[in-house]
Amino acid sequence: MKSLNKNFTAVLFFVIMQAGHSQLSAATGEGYDLDKIMRTMLIITLLFIAFVIWLAIVYSEKNDLNGDNFKRPLKAIKNYMMRLTPLEKEQELLLDHDFDGIKELDNKIPPWFNFLFYGTIIWGIIYLVVFHVLGTGQTQSVEYSEEINQAAIERQILIKTGAFLNEETVVELKDAVALSEGKEIFSKNCVTCHAADGGGIVGPNLTDDYWIHGGGIKNIFTTIKYGVPAKGMISWQTQLDPKKIQAVASYVISLHGTKPANPKAPEGTLYVPPVKQDSAKTL
Ligand code: HEC
Known part of the structure; x- marks a missing residue:
């Protein structure tokens, strides 16, 4: 398991570096956007630190031959998100009605569902504020008309450089x-x-x-x-x-x-x- 983990770490490190690199070249390709690069690097660094902390926790417990410790954080997250009631406690959830032998459990709504539900509401509010109140984001129609304007500018440049000029379109110049x-x-x-x-x-x-x-x-x-x-x-x-x-x-x-x-x-x-x-x- 240990050597597997080592390989995994190496691959992950490589992937993170690649991601950082491609972000960097994308950012510099569009012009030198230092802000974007800094933000990306910060996120990558935080992710990497979190991963190292996780590994440190996992390796602090010895003799983990099955890799149980390695999987434990994932299991903990899963249990938390599902909030499943153990089978032996199911009796407590049983509602007292009964339809032809079909019984109903009063399970709690699992947190993953609530996260999605409230998450979309919060996201909606953020979206509304950013795009329609503050206007800092570009809505689709604004984005579209900006692209059209950009294309028109590029077309003018192409016309100036003579890209559309050929034997069909040429006119005599007299100036x-x-x-x-x-x-x-x-x-x-x-x-x-x-x-x-x-x-x-x-x-x-x-x-x-x-x-x-x-x-x-x-x-x-x-x-x-x-x-x-x-x-x-x-x-x-x-x-x-x-x-x-x-x-x-x-x-x-x-x-x-x-x-x-x-x-x-x-x-x-x-x-x-x-x-x-x-x-x-x-x-
Ligand atoms: C190496 C010699 C040479 C050079 C340099 C040259 N031409 Fe010509 N050009 C000719 C010849 C020979 C013909 C006749 C072709 C034929 O008989 O079909 C001709 C024909 C033409 C014709 C057509 C004439 C007709 O009666 O239809 C035009 C227009 C023309 N050249 C313009 C130019 C321009 C403009 C340049 C410079 C950018 C140029 N040429 C450079 C040799 C040359």
């Missing part, structure tokens, strides 16, 4: 900031093949009305994003995030109608933008 960002990206990555003024070297002229893969922001965004690897135009999606592709595509569109120094002859087909679009600018 100076975006265009100058586009110009910068273009001069860093694209001029070797398309020339600084977009007139074209290895790559085609980007200033004319003719497009191999279609004009307009959506087509141009698609060509830059996925590239045409077979023809020497690489895919840029691993190097440029959607926001940057949008900016450089808008810049490419802004080059339309400019007069490059050495324009390549038009390639592809004449692109006529849909009437709905701002045609004066796109074509």
Whole structure:
């Protein structure tokens, strides 16, 4: 029994430490919540002290070969909670009525039941005060709307970083900031093949009305994003995030109608933008 107890202690110690550790990392994961860590550590320490005291009581009595002492506290708790009347005293509880030989005992309500009963009432009062009077706790509906707000904020952040930006949703940017960002990206990555003024070297002229893969922001965004690897135009999606592709595509569109120094002859087909679009600018 002793060696079993030792193993048990070791396992319990391990479990407690693990619990403490996971609580700690959970708490630090959400930001450094020292309060939470301290509270958790306090509870773990108290539990551990209680366990050590229990072991001390158990081991203070020698020759416990069956482990009876070890189980004694549990038995004591069980007896207290059930408040069972010993069989030999049952006669005292017998009520004097008798239905067809069925007799009734006047047992006391077991404490575990009373604990539950009064416990729920006390819990209910605490809940009411915390959630509805003081308002320090969040009710389900408040929690829900907070989560919705949080999600909306996260969505805004995602929109800002361009997570929802793709060839279906992209729109042409016309503001100076975006265009100058586009110009910068273009001069860093694209001029070797398309020339600084977009007139074209290895790559085609980007200033004319003719497009191999279609004009307009959506087509141009698609060509830059996925590239045409077979023809020497690489895919840029691993190097440029959607926001940057949008900016450089808008810049490419802004080059339309400019007069490059050495324009390549038009390639592809004449692109006529849909009437709905701002045609004066796109074509
Ligand atoms: C290594 C050379 C090279 C680089 C660098 C390059 N391109 Fe290209 N690009 C090409 C070639 C070649 C084509 C023509 C593909 C074809 O014939 O299908 C092309 C096609 C295009 C087209 C489509 C033109 C059309 O007529 O449909 C666009 C738009 C374009 N490039 C934009 C860019 C942008 C923006 C960058 C920089 C981020 C860039 N390219 C960098 C070589 C390059």
